Amino acid sequence: MALLGTSKYAQGIGLSGVNPDLASERQTASFSVEGLTTLLDGRAEHTRVRRAVVEVIERDPVFSRENQYFQTQNERYEAAVRKAVHLQKKMHEMGWREDGPEFIYIYRAVAGDVAFLLHRVFMRSISVLGSDEQVAKWIPLATKHQLIGSYAQTELGHGTYLQGLETTAVFDTTTQEFILNTPKISAMKWWPGDMGRSATHTVVFAQLYVRGKCYGVHPFIVQIRSLQDHSLCPGITAGDIGPKMNFEHIDNGYLMLQNVRIPRENMLNKFCEVQPDGTYIRRGSQKINYFTMTTVRVSLLSDEVILPLMKACTIAIRYSAVRRQSKLNPGEEEAKILDYQTQQEKLLPQLAAAYAFHFVNNYLHKLFDRGYKEIQERNFNSLPELHASSSGFKAMLSQYCTAGVEICLRACGGHGYSLLSGLPSLYTKIVASCIYEGENTILLLQTARFLVKCFAAASAGQPVPQSVTYLAAVKPGKCPAKNKLDFLNPDIYVEAYQHTAIRLLSSTAAKLQDLIQSGVKKHEAWNQCTVQLVQAAKAHCHYITVKNFVETVEKLENKTGIQKIMKHLCDLFALHGIFSNAGLFLHDGYISGAQMDMITASYLDLLGVIRKDAVPLVDAFDFTDKSLNSALGSYDGNVYQRLYEWAQKSPTNQQVQLLDYSLANSLLARAEIICFSFNQSYTDKS
Amino acid sequence: MALLGTSKYAQGIGLSGVNPDLASERQTASFSVEGLTTLLDGRAEHTRVRRAVVEVIERDPVFSRENQYFQTQNERYEAAVRKAVHLQKKMHEMGWREDGPEFIYIYRAVAGDVAFLLHRVFMRSISVLGSDEQVAKWIPLATKHQLIGSYAQTELGHGTYLQGLETTAVFDTTTQEFILNTPKISAMKWWPGDMGRSATHTVVFAQLYVRGKCYGVHPFIVQIRSLQDHSLCPGITAGDIGPKMNFEHIDNGYLMLQNVRIPRENMLNKFCEVQPDGTYIRRGSQKINYFTMTTVRVSLLSDEVILPLMKACTIAIRYSAVRRQSKLNPGEEEAKILDYQTQQEKLLPQLAAAYAFHFVNNYLHKLFDRGYKEIQERNFNSLPELHASSSGFKAMLSQYCTAGVEICLRACGGHGYSLLSGLPSLYTKIVASCIYEGENTILLLQTARFLVKCFAAASAGQPVPQSVTYLAAVKPGKCPAKNKLDFLNPDIYVEAYQHTAIRLLSSTAAKLQDLIQSGVKKHEAWNQCTVQLVQAAKAHCHYITVKNFVETVEKLENKTGIQKIMKHLCDLFALHGIFSNAGLFLHDGYISGAQMDMITASYLDLLGVIRKDAVPLVDAFDFTDKSLNSALGSYDGNVYQRLYEWAQKSPTNQQVQLLDYSLANSLLARAEIICFSFNQSYTDKS
Numbered sequence A, B: 001m002a003l004l005g006t007s008k009y010a011q012g013i014g015l016s017g018v019n020p021d022l023a024s025e026r027q028t029a030s031f032s033v034e035g036l037t038t039l040l041d042g043r044a045e046h047t048r049v050r051r052a053v054v055e056v057i058e059r060d061p062v063f064s065r066e067n068q069y070f071q072t073q074n075e076r077y078e079a080a081v082r083k084a085v086h087l088q089k090k091m092h093e094m095g096w097r098e099d100g101p102e103f104i105y106i107y108r109a110v111a112g113d114v115a116f117l118l119h120r121v122f123m124r125s126i127s128v129l130g131s132d133e134q135v136a137k138w139i140p141l142a143t144k145h146q147l148i149g150s151y152a153q154t155e156l157g158h159g160t161y162l163q164g165l166e167t168t169a170v171f172d173t174t175t176q177e178f179i180l181n182t183p184k185i186s187a188m189k190w191w192p193g194d195m196g197r198s199a200t201h202t203v204v205f206a207q208l209y210v211r212g213k214c215y216g217v218h219p220f221i222v223q224i225r226s227l228q229d230h231s232l233c234p235g236i237t238a239g240d241i242g243p244k245m246n247f248e249h250i251d252n253g254y255l256m257l258q259n260v261r262i263p264r265e266n267m268l269n270k271f272c273e274v275q276p277d278g279t280y281i282r283r284g285s286q287k288i289n290y291f292t293m294t295t296v297r298v299s300l301l302s303d304e305v306i307l308p309l310m311k312a313c314t315i316a317i318r319y320s321a322v323r324r325q326s327k328l329n330p331g332e333e334e335a336k337i338l339d340y341q342t343q344q345e346k347l348l349p350q351l352a353a354a355y356a357f358h359f360v361n362n363y364l365h366k367l368f369d370r371g372y373k374e375i376q377e378r379n380f381n382s383l384p385e386l387h388a389s390s391s392g393f394k395a396m397l398s399q400y401c402t403a404g405v406e407i408c409l410r411a412c413g414g415h416g417y418s419l420l421s422g423l424p425s426l427y428t429k430i431v432a433s434c435i436y437e438g439e440n441t442i443l444l445l446q447t448a449r450f451l452v453k454c455f456a457a458a459s460a461g462q463p464v465p466q467s468v469t470y471l472a473a474v475k476p477g478k479c480p481a482k483n484k485l486d487f488l489n490p491d492i493y494v495e496a497y498q499h500t501a502i503r504l505l506s507s508t509a510a511k512l513q514d515l516i517q518s519g520v521k522k523h524e525a526w527n528q529c530t531v532q533l534v535q536a537a538k539a540h541c542h543y544i545t546v547k548n549f550v551e552t553v554e555k556l557e558n559k560t561g562i563q564k565i566m567k568h569l570c571d572l573f574a575l576h577g578i579f580s581n582a583g584l585f586l587h588d589g590y591i592s593g594a595q596m597d598m599i600t601a602s603y604l605d606l607l608g609v610i611r612k613d614a615v616p617l618v619d620a621f622d623f624t625d626k627s628l629n630s631a632l633g634s635y636d637g638n639v640y641q642r643l644y645e646w647a648q649k650s651p652t653n654q655q656v657q658l659l660d661y662s663l664a665n666s667l668l669a670r671a672e673i674i675c676f677s678f679n680q681s682y683t684d685k686s
Helices: A020-027 A033-041 A044-059 A073-094 A103-109 A118-129 A132-143 A287-322 A341-376 A383-411 A413-417 A423-434 A440-459 A466-472 A484-488 A490-517 A522-528 A530-554 A560-580 A582-586 A593-611 A614-619 A639-647 A667-675 B020-027 B033-041 B044-059 B073-094 B103-109 B118-129 B132-143 B287-322 B341-376 B383-411 B413-417 B423-434 B440-459 B466-472 B484-488 B490-517 B522-528 B530-554 B560-580 B582-586 B593-611 B614-619 B639-647 B667-675
Strands: A149-152 A168-172 A177-181 A201-210 A213-223 A236-240 A253-257 A260-263 A272-274 A280-282 B149-152 B168-172 B177-181 B201-210 B213-223 B236-240 B253-257 B260-263 B272-274 B280-282
Touching: A020 A287, A020 A614, A033 A044, A033 A560, A033 A614, A044 A073, A044 A103, A103 A287, A118 A132, A118 A149, A118 A201, A118 A213, A118 A287, A177 A201, A177 A213, A201 A253, A213 A260, A287 A341, A287 A383, A287 A413, A287 A423, A287 A614, A341 A383, A341 A530, A341 A560, A341 A593, A341 A614, A341 B440, A341 B530, A383 A413, A383 A423, A383 A440, A383 A466, A383 A530, A383 B423, A413 A423, A423 B383, A423 B423, A440 A466, A440 A490, A440 A530, A440 B341, A466 A490, A466 A530, A484 A490, A484 A560, A484 A593, A490 A522, A490 A530, A490 A560, A490 A582, A522 A530, A530 A560, A530 B341, A560 A582, A560 A593, A582 A593, A582 B582, A593 A614, B020 B287, B020 B614, B033 B044, B033 B560, B033 B614, B044 B073, B044 B103, B103 B287, B118 B132, B118 B149, B118 B201, B118 B213, B118 B287, B177 B201, B177 B213, B201 B253, B213 B260, B287 B341, B287 B383, B287 B413, B287 B423, B287 B614, B341 B383, B341 B530, B341 B560, B341 B593, B341 B614, B383 B413, B383 B423, B383 B440, B383 B466, B383 B530, B413 B423, B440 B466, B440 B490, B440 B530, B466 B490, B466 B530, B484 B490, B484 B560, B484 B593, B490 B522, B490 B530, B490 B560, B490 B582, B522 B530, B530 B560, B560 B582, B560 B593, B582 B593, B593 B614
Parallel strands: A149 A201, A168 A201, B149 B201, B168 B201
Antiparallel strands: A168 A177, A177 A260, A201 A213, A236 A253, A272 A280, B168 B177, B177 B260, B201 B213, B236 B253, B272 B280
16 A cells, blocks of 8 residues: 555645535534524533543553454453553642532543443442441442442343342341342342452342341342452352343343352341341331432433434535535435435434424423422422433434434445444444343333323312323314424424323323223233333323423524524424324324325425535534544544544554465465464464 | 252252243244244254254354354454365365355354355356456366455545546556556555455456546456465555454455556456556446346345344243232232333334245345346346345334344343343344445435336336336225224235335425426435435335235145244234324325224234244244353253353453452552553552
8 A cells, every 4th residue: 555645646636625525515514503502502601621531541541442443342441441540640640629610521531331330330339228327338448449330130030020130138137237149040140230340249149038037138238259369259150141233341240149148237227227136127117219310221322322313414414515425416426325314314303303302301491390390399399200201212212313323334334344334333232232231112111100090180170290291182183284494383282292192192091991891901901001101101191292392492592593503403303203193193083195295205305405415414513533433424524534544553454474385285275274374373484 | 159059049940941031921822833934944954964963053153153252353354264264175085066056055044153155255256347357267266265355445535436436456557457546545445355354356347448548447456465474465565444334354445556557457357457558348237237236235134134123032032931020910920021012013013024035035036037048148227226125124124123123132122232132242233234225314215216217107107117007007995994803904005005115105205306497407406305215215115025025925825833833923014113103194194093093903803813823933943052152041041050151151251360459558549450460460469
């Protein structure tokens, strides 16, 4: 390659310059990109702090992810540990505190690729579930990293159904100890992060037995590895569960316990306790436990679900403005693929969804902040609504964003399939969010159960939580829209979403009632309605998301340019949802076929409108090239040069070239030499 | 783990025994599993030959894939080369010939994990595009593996749009040579398989220039590596394009050419030739070229698209019969997750689709065999229909099966996300089938173009190909079904699919016409209709698939048990398609809301019916445990034991345990030692 100078191969673009096809997209932005970034961050000060954190992290070579796509699982893990350790030093050096304004941006800046994240869950569970004495003993040790904590809940045989956990903890009155055991293989702890190799301690969830009586699942602090030499403690079998679709940097582990004895004080006992004589005491409300699980689901949405979709949109849209393929009109130059309607229809609804979900995430955080205040005042009334919201939105957003990232990947054609595009790793990671912290179908059914109850209450004229008061507003009728422009009126489409959400819920509730009245057992009847209950729960979340987007846009009245483009995105999100789920809206004739044609026309028109601002709209997400880690998505659009230069660094190109081919007299035999030369040194024979 | 005997951990099942939860599923099969396997293979003799091939391959440790999930890209490639070489020996040893009955089962048996597959494409392109002299020169060399061939078409800047390729081949009359060049970085060949490290020769597609005039894209045989020492030839820059989402075993490569001279005889010249004086001659029909590309699309459907879905169904359904989670009824034992309606709704439609696609694949092969005979008789009339069919079905099947594999993966919860489930690698591989051999959206638009033409012809009373004669049958009307059982009548649902396919096509054709008549330029009008044209093309393929499934079931009249269950699957495939695309059927009122409720009821009923035979239906696919390579999907259902034993072999568990921890006095510093002990030897200090 030395013969062929860079300049000749740089498509006429200086390497430091921006591809003119991308530069031109930025010249016509209809709004202030910086203004929109500020809106997304909440305020200018947040943007400043975020950028400062990102700059510090990205300037430090320890945090580099450039080689990530070339690394083995072991190498990824080692890098993650190195980063975690280095991050502690860096935070100390920079004066960033866990309660400081920088903290929330650190994880985003390191792009999640650090070890010991479960250490924080370990600490949180002790803070929430432990007594004052337990907090006083363990939290300082954990804070000073005198131990590495993990959180061992899931077992080989049990995930979502916590009551079914099979690990046992039997209280021994004579020694004042709990004896922990893994009675069968399905009871083995499986999946806990940081447990395969790192953790010295973990919180184990086990069935508590006292004098032969089972008191259900309780949390216990168990040391699993020596603080002296990191060897496994007596009675402990533990290791790494092996390769996964992603998360190679995390040592998800397994754990078996054989007659492991821990002192009585190691059961986390804020809410219940086994006294020395074996008396079991329950105190206070356990409801707060659910609240912890509930908040985790909401807290992961931003970094694990919405950001990946924003990144995927940034990569795919920038690439689509640079990639030219085929001709829209004969005689012209090849068109940017972003100018094809089918490409717009793939990408722009994902872009609109990324904005919709960013705003609904803000809504959820407000809901939870309010709920948290109430709960601190011992008012638990909002728990069911919070639980239903966190479940439904975690499920809806993770499913939608996973599908969106996959669409972005496939929309980039063959190059999207290269790890160097950054898209495959976004996909293989986000898909896990559909499963962890509650499998999505189970979660949607929990939301549905809440909705069915509220619907019954609302129908009976009883008060219901604020987010579901609309369920009382059942009214038949038809959509009043007369032409395609009417469907750009938020009142029209919000009403359509509301109508459909109510219809799905009421018809399923009626089916459930009919089944029970016809003699089907309650649980069996519920099972027979679950496909439709899932539909109803999704429709509810979709409605809230659309409504919230509309309300957010209304509040932007003093930001004209931004309000206008956000209105377009809101319209697109809403109409795409109707277009893609047409059956739900047509079913009872609320929307007619003719109106669906108007919706389709407005929807397709919007694609052309938003396409003009597509690149500025992803620029506003404000991702650095390093955070995207993508040959296709970088700010300058020099995609081919970057792909080529990066590929040459791949381990697959570190081949020894000098071989003694006289060893082989057929090409097939030679193939063996060629291909196995990585591990064997033929060079010394040549 | 030595302390804890296997028997205690084997869930009460002998390791050689079958999990009772899976065994019981097989006792109640309503049909002969062996009979269905025979039906899928075509005849009993095929089943016998297939099993013999599989046995020979799987008995040979060289072909083992057990460590595949632990391997790096380099290791995968090396193993694939080793397998390719060994396969040649094995075929010779077994007397398996390329034209023998065993051949088609070999690729399936090695699960695609071999190198040098492009060598066959290299040979085929010479056979099809080369003159008799060229065939006589190159094919024997290739057959004897005196060279390793590749096929260099795609460039960094061009995939689907072949006319846009930028590589040049300029004829030099003085030396009677072509001079090949890569004029800019986007012209670099990128993606060709076997080219990164293996190939010595390749067929390069380049723009032919003679005396300054461009004659378009032509194929040239170019040697890229020395046959003596495998070093790159003068003027050649080549290497591996780096990590991908899957296909780690293939060395997809890049190639740059700088003034590479090849003799005039190296242009493949069956259909066109540059004479010594530079005169360009075109002869014969080039249509046959398109036919080659067309057949490739159909030939990949079985192994690359349908088999992966069958494997995913086998894994997910067996696991769902073994996995118990939560309770359907209070007081009972935990339920098999396959008994939950939502789990059935995820998996059983995928199972039905796998059967539907197997049968439509048979239909396509018959269509192509007939077409091939006609073409050999120089009758090219069927080419447009064949091209449209191969494009549309490749797109529809790859998209559907990719989504299906993803559903199966997610339906297995956390364990599905482990590579050891076998599901992630099925997904990351099949998703590429949506892109390669023609990006799906482009392909569907080619089908749509054919349909629009046929629709116009049919409307004008002109003859159209057999598969689209239905387009002449436009008639308004309503679905005559009166109750949910009517929707188990194939006439009813086939008619509904036909009606919808015609409606989508006719309304889009009308929109296209309107736009053009209103003054929009033809190409721009086409672009504005593409979202709907894609819908119409999919609806056409969906209709043909349903119709073909119905006809296949009708022909099974002498196999009562099999016919009955196939009828259920056919009904399920059809009704699931209507349920999932309800808007398309409700749009013009052909199906009413009340009828959609009947369809939903029948659809949900069918889930319960087919659930009873779900395990026998996947058993009939007849995959060995080794071919599934899955801890969750094996025949005996001992999933937890297998996960645990396999995970222990992971490189992530090959950790040195004896370290001198006195080196570090804080746990964080110790973490660095722990985690970096793989590559560094601290043991000698202890």
